[in-house]
Amino acid sequence: MSRPSTTTPLRIGHGYDIHRLVKLDGTSPRPDAAPPRRLVLGGVVFESDCVLDGHSDADVLTHAICDALLGAAGLPDIGHFFPNTDPAFKGIDSQKLLEKTCAELRRRSWEIVNIDTSLVAEKPKIAPALAAMKARLAESANIDADRIGIKATTNEGVDDIGRGLAITAHAVALIEKRQIPLG
Template sequence: MTNIRTGMGYDVHQLVEGRDLFLGGVKIDHAKGLLGHSDADVLIHAICDALLGAANMRDIGYHFPDTSDDTLGMDSKVILKQVVALIATKGYQLVNIDATVCAERPKLNPHIPAMQACLANVMGCDADQVSIKATTTEKLGFTGRQEGISAYAVCLVEKVR
C-alpha cells in the first residue's frame, strides 16, 4: 500500500463590491471581495480540494454543499479544519502544500507570511509546510480584468496509521 499521495485543487470566485476579501484565512483590505456561498476564500478552497483529492475523498462541494444553509456564510478556516479531520479518519496527515493565487489586485506578497501562519495554525502544522505564491495573469482573462481571483494547490499527504 502506498504511504504517500499527492492531491491537486483549484478554485475561482468572482470579485464583487460589498464583500470582504479573505485569502488564506486573512482579511485583506480591498475595494472588492469574493462572491460565494461561504466566505469564498479561493486559496483555502483549493487547498481543501487538494487534501480531499489526495485522500480520495471527493471534493469540497461534496462535503460542504453550496445549497446547504449550514454552509451559508461559513468561515473557510472552519471548512479547512474539518477537512484535515476528515483525511485523518483515513489515516492521512499533511506533509506539505504548494499553492499559487492568481490575482491582478490587490498585491498579495505582503500578506503571504500572515496567510502561511494562519493556515498552519488551522491545520496544526508548521508554517514551513505551507508554500504560497502570488502571480498575475499579465492583465489577460477574467483575472487580468480584475473580475475574479483563482487559486491552485497541490499537496502531499502521508499515511500515518
C-alpha cells in the same frame, strides 16, 4: 487477474478554485450575487473595494487547499462535504472548512506532508500578507507554517482574472499514511 489492494504511503492531490470579484458598492456582474462581505484569502482579511462572491467567505486559496487534500486521500471534493446548497455553510469562515477537511484526513490516518499553492490575482497585493496567510493556514491545518508554500502572481491583464474580475488559486498537497504501531 486481480492484484491485492495496497495502500500507497504517499499520495498527491491537486485543487483549483475561482470566484468572481464584486464591488463593495453593490454592483456586480451577476444579479444573483451574494451580498458583499470582506475579501478573505488564506484566512486573512484584505483591504479592498471588492469581495469574492460565494456561498461561504469564498476564500479561493483555502478552497483549493481543501480540494487538494481531499483528492490526495481519494475522497470527494469540497462541494460534497460542504455543499453550497446547505444553509449551514452560508458565509462560513473557510478556515473551519479546512479544519474539518484535515479532521476527515486524520480520521483516515492521513497526515499532511506539505502544501504548495499559487494564487492568481491582479489585486490586492498579496506579498505583504504571505507570512500571515501561511500562519493562519498552518493553524487551521495543524501543521508547521514551513510546510506551506504560497506563490502569488498576476495574469498580466489576460482574461477575467487579468481584468480584475476574478481570483483563482491552485494547490498541490502531499499526504502520508500514518504508520499504526502493531501490538
